Amino acid sequence: MSHQLLKGKRGIIFGALDEKSIAWKTAQVCHAEGAVFTLTNAPIALRMGAINQLAEECGGAKVIPADVTSEEDLNKLIAESMEVLGGKLDFVLHSVGMSLNVRKKNPYTDLNYDFMHKTLDISAISFHRLMQLLMKQDAMNEWGSIVALTYIAAQRVFPDYNEMAEAKALLESFARSFGYHYGKSKKVRVNTISQSPTRTTAGSGVGGFDAFYNYADTMSPLGNASGESCADYIASLFSDYTRMVTMQNLFHDGGFSFTGISGDTMQMFADKGEG
Ligand SMILES: NC(=O)c1ccc[n+]([C@@H]2O[C@H](COP(=O)([O-])OP(=O)(O)OC[C@H]3O[C@@H](n4cnc5c(N)ncnc54)[C@H](O)[C@@H]3O)[C@@H](O)[C@H]2O)c1
Numbered sequence: 001m002s003h004q005l006l007k008g009k010r011g012i013i014f015g016a017l018d019e020k021s022i023a024w025k026t027a028q029v030c031h032a033e034g035a036v037f038t039l040t041n042a043p044i045a046l047r048m049g050a051i052n053q054l055a056e057e058c059g060g061a062k063v064i065p066a067d068v069t070s071e072e073d074l075n076k077l078i079a080e081s082m083e084v085l086g087g088k089l090d091f092v093l094h095s096v097g098m099s100l101n102v103r104k105k106n107p108y109t110d111l112n113y114d115f116m117h118k119t120l121d122i123s124a125i126s127f128h129r130l131m132q133l134l135m136k137q138d139a140m141n142e143w144g145s146i147v148a149l150t151y152i153a154a155q156r157v158f159p160d161y162n163e164m165a166e167a168k169a170l171l172e173s174f175a176r177s178f179g180y181h182y183g184k185s186k187k188v189r190v191n192t193i194s195q196s197p198t199r200t201t202a203g204s205g206v207g208g209f210d211a212f213y214n215y216a217d218t219m220s221p222l223g224n225a226s227g228e229s230c231a232d233y234i235a236s237l238f239s240d241y242t243r244m245v246t247m248q249n250l251f252h253d254g255g256f257s258f259t260g261i262s263g264d265t266m267q268m269f270a271d272k273g274e275g
Pocket of ligand 1: 014015016018022023045068069097098122149151194195200201203204
């Protein structure tokens, strides 16, 4: 279903770990829509090797290692991407998240603060760092588009999402604040997409993921948004059809965020009587 929506556009896609990754699916859509891009991930993630298969599928895209906590890595990535792609960038996808406390199963009321610093650095501060370095290298074309992925736990409490809730709140705030500065100086737009629970490595790492997933699916009039549909939405934000959208947190969740209760959920409680 290609419309060559991104023909002539150049970009960088962060975070394609395996074929379940939202970034992986986004790379496939961007390629089908005519874009050229580099792929990047943390050096340790690249050792798994799966990304080379994606790179090949995407017309021999160059894979460049970069840990998002390293300014040096990011600077090299940006410079090399412009070089191999032949000019400034039109889009960047930040699809990166990791919580050490979640990984170690530390409860929210007993967190390790060294881990928390690392979580915030990888999952949120990296977004500011990336945009600051893009701006310093003057790497984005006017009307370029930068997107990061987030989750509704930034606004509402989902207890098992743990410290990632704070990481996402910070990420969304960076999109607003940096979006202002990048819009003013270079007409670059910055948005976050708040995606439904999706079965990926990062997603499934959150405690009680199946319950999260099924609850959201039951509550959303359209059901959960898939990784594939998220990739389509991201491509639309990279396209020229969304040029005036910036500094937004955009819910891509089948209607979950604005549903009070669904008929199916009502049904589950109907048998409880009047109490
Ligand atoms: N899966 C979900 O349910 C869901 C829902 C909403 C938002 N999100 C967000 O979507 C984004 C992508 O996650 P995903 O679900 O596709 O899972 P994923 O595990 O496939 O992707 C996460 C990526 O982050 C990368 N990463 C971790 N540390 C890094 C570092 N130091 N430097 C560079 N890269 C690093 C990983 O290697 C991996 O590729 C994340 O921001 C996640 O929080 C996911």
